[in-house]
Amino acid sequence: MSARVITVSSGKGGVGKTTVTANLATALAMAGKKVVAIDCDIGLRNLDLIMGLENRIVYDLVDIVEGRCRLRQAMIRDKRHPELHLIPAAQTRDKSAVTPDDMVRVCDDLKNRVDYVFLDCPAGIEGGFRNAIEPAHQVIVVTNPEVSSVRDADRIIGIIEAKEKGPGQLIINRLKPDMISRGDMFSIDDILDILAIELIGIIPEDDNIVVSANKGVPVVMDKNESLAKMAFRNIAQRLDGNPVPFQDLTKKKNLLKRFRAWASRGK
Amino acid sequence: MVSVDESGGKGWVEALVLEFGKKKDFWRGGEVILALGGRVVDRGELLRAQELFLRFGLELRTVLSASETTRLAAEDLGFATHLPRRGYSVGRWEVPSEALAKSDAQSPEPEGRLPGRKRMPARGASEENRKGNDDETYTSKPERSQERESGFRGAGGAFSTQLGHAVDPKGKRMKRQRPPKRIEMGGGHVCIETLRSGRSLRHDGHLIVIGDVNAGAEVIAGGDVIVWGKVRGLVHAGAYGDDSAVICALELTPTQLRISGKVAITPNDKRKKSVPEMALIREGQIVADPWPVRP
Numbered sequence: 001m002s003a004r005v006i007t008v009s010s011g012k013g014g015v016g017k018t019t020v021t022a023n024l025a026t027a028l029a030m031a032g033k034k035v036v037a038i039d040c041d042i043g044l045r046n047l048d049l050i051m052g053l054e055n056r057i058v059y060d061l062v063d064i065v066e067g068r069c070r071l072r073q074a075m076i077r078d079k080r081h082p083e084l085h086l087i088p089a090a091q092t093r094d095k096s097a098v099t100p101d102d103m104v105r106v107c108d109d110l111k112n113r114v115d116y117v118f119l120d121c122p123a124g125i126e127g128g129f130r131n132a133i134e135p136a137h138q139v140i141v142v143t144n145p146e147v148s149s150v151r152d153a154d155r156i157i158g159i160i161e162a163k164e165k166g167p168g169q170l171i172i173n174r175l176k177p178d179m180i181s182r183g184d185m186f187s188i189d190d191i192l193d194i195l196a197i198e199l200i201g202i203i204p205e206d207d208n209i210v211v212s213a214n215k216g217v218p219v220v221m222d223k224n225e226s227l228a229k230m231a232f233r234n235i236a237q238r239l240d241g242n243p244v245p246f247q248d249l250t251k252k253k254n255l256l257k258r259f260r261a262w263a264s265r266g267k
Numbered sequence: 268m269v270s271v272d273e274s275g276g277k278g279w280v281e282a283l284v285l286e287f288g289k290k291k292d293f294w295r296g297g298e299v300i301l302a303l304g305g306r307v308v309d310r311g312e313l314l315r316a317q318e319l320f321l322r323f324g325l326e327l328r329t330v331l332s333a334s335e336t337t338r339l340a341a342e343d344l345g346f347a348t349h350l351p352r353r354g355y356s357v358g359r360w361e362v363p364s365e366a367l368a369k370s371d372a373q374s375p376e377p378e379g380r381l382p383g384r385k386r387m388p389a390r391g392a393s394e395e396n397r398k399g400n401d402d403e404t405y406t407s408k409p410e411r412s413q414e415r416e417s418g419f420r421g422a423g424g425a426f427s428t429q430l431g432h433a434v435d436p437k438g439k440r441m442k443r444q445r446p447p448k449r450i451e452m453g454g455g456h457v458c459i460e461t462l463r464s465g466r467s468l469r470h471d472g473h474l475i476v477i478g479d480v481n482a483g484a485e486v487i488a489g490g491d492v493i494v495w496g497k498v499r500g501l502v503h504a505g506a507y508g509d510d511s512a513v514i515c516a517l518e519l520t521p522t523q524l525r526i527s528g529k530v531a532i533t534p535n536d537k538r539k540k541s542v543p544e545m546a547l548i549r550e551g552q553i554v555a556d557p558w559p560v561r562p
Binding site for chain 1: 461462463464465466479481482483499
């Protein structure tokens with residue numbers, strides 16, 4: 001067994017790296033894979049909150065690196081999915097506590113224990129980002145359909161190409177189909193035209209994501225079906241090598257809109 | 268790049284001496300790629316050729332040959348035997364000293380290095396703002412109509428003209444000299460890569476980019492710039508003050524375009540079009556024509 005190391009990055013903050021990491025890791029674990037998610041945002045950890053594992057942290061990534069604990073001890077097992085683990089970041093330290101070599105070593109140690117290692121990258125292109133990129137086999141770039149996050153994603157892709165980590169794969173997050181159809185938002189084609197990398201997923205804007213983040217339950221674990229849940233599950237399948245067709249987000253909205261229009265006309 | 272045909276006899280090195288002797292100083296400082304075709308050349312001859320190029324201030328780097336013997340000999344002597352795939356330089360363009368002297372008045376950096384990104388527009392803008400204030404006739408009507416026709420407009424009028432006015436340390440404007448005539452370009456640089464945000468590509472001679480120039484990237488050349496792709500970032504051609512420099516691209520929607528000392532931005536309504544265009548300076552303004560130019 002040899003783990004695939006997938007780094008989730010974006011450059012800009014707030015586009016949904018942590019949410020994507022938590023949901024993809026959970027979705028793959030739900031599909032029966034052994035998954036470890038590592039929070040690389042040392043000093044500003046969030047992944048534990050989103051995954052609802054905050055109160056179970058004893059050791060963290062810096063403790064592993066500095067030899068205060070064994071790797072196994074810092075891996076928090078998610079009780080809802082026995083094959084899902086989290087290695088949290090230290091909150092009281094900063095990114096200088098870990099070097100790229102440390103990250104490679106940690107991922108090497110995990111290599112024979114799991115199927116997938118997810119690295120949640122911090123925002124920016126400094127030390128923390130370089131730590132998270134170094135061990136990556138595959139880089140997922142998350143962007144939102146707006147100018148600044150696309151520009152930052154472009155910069156990130158340039159850096160990972162220079163580091164020969166491949167051009168990366170793109171997830172477009174927080175898409176609002178109705179805004180695109182009105183021409184108020186970057187369309188998917190506009191983004192792909194600029195970034196020119198493979199698209200592996202589109203996640204629509206969904207209020208359920210905020211709700212589930214506050215509850216500490218990734219949206220893929222939600223009982224109710226939602227567009228976002230479906231999108232994350234599809235991306236997880238694509239990562240696992242099953243080509244799943246893309247959802248037609250616009251069409252769905254249009255149908256709904258058409259229905260609404262029809263209903264209001266009837267009144 | 269020097270090609271030697273197969274027909275000549277043993278005296279090809281001597282023939283090169285004659286050929287190079289004609290333009291002695293022009294060649295100085297370059298790199299040589301020697302293309303020998305199928306000719307069989309031994310170590311001795313290669314060494315003689317290297318010595319010859321050194322005499323003209325040239326460095327023999329690469330030997331291209333179809334003959335196995337020649338290639339082995341070249342490899343033995345430490346020459347490259349194939350062109351690098353990415354970003355290879357075809358010779359280097361040295362700025363002639365007289366051109367430097369002229370461009371002193373044009374470019375803020377008298378050493379003939381490429382001018383810094385921020386200094387040029389800032390200086391030009393403040394210069395022009397001042398001028399705009401005490402000279403109302405500056406943005407005259409004919410210029411305006413020119414803007415509309417060309418599809419490119421100067422950045423708010425203030426940017427549109429002579430950045431090239433050199434300012435002496437006391438802030439007084441010096442007399443503007445005539446731009447130097449087109450400088451002979453000994454070579455260029457080819458970059459086969461999409462330049463993403465944050466990349467900066469600079470070259471003294473011509474630059475060819477095969478790929479896009481994304482927003483946030485910059486391309487600065489002493490000569491012309493050709494982009495086989497879309498330009499969304501910043502492109503500066505003729506950075507030493509060559510007003511005849513051109514910028515060609517399959518799609519020209521840059522954040523900013525600079526030729527010599529002039530600056531232009533993409534007008535908002537132009538973003539929808541996507542035809543190959545060539546930008547050049549005409550009547551003191553940067554204009555964009557369809558490319559290739561149809562009669």
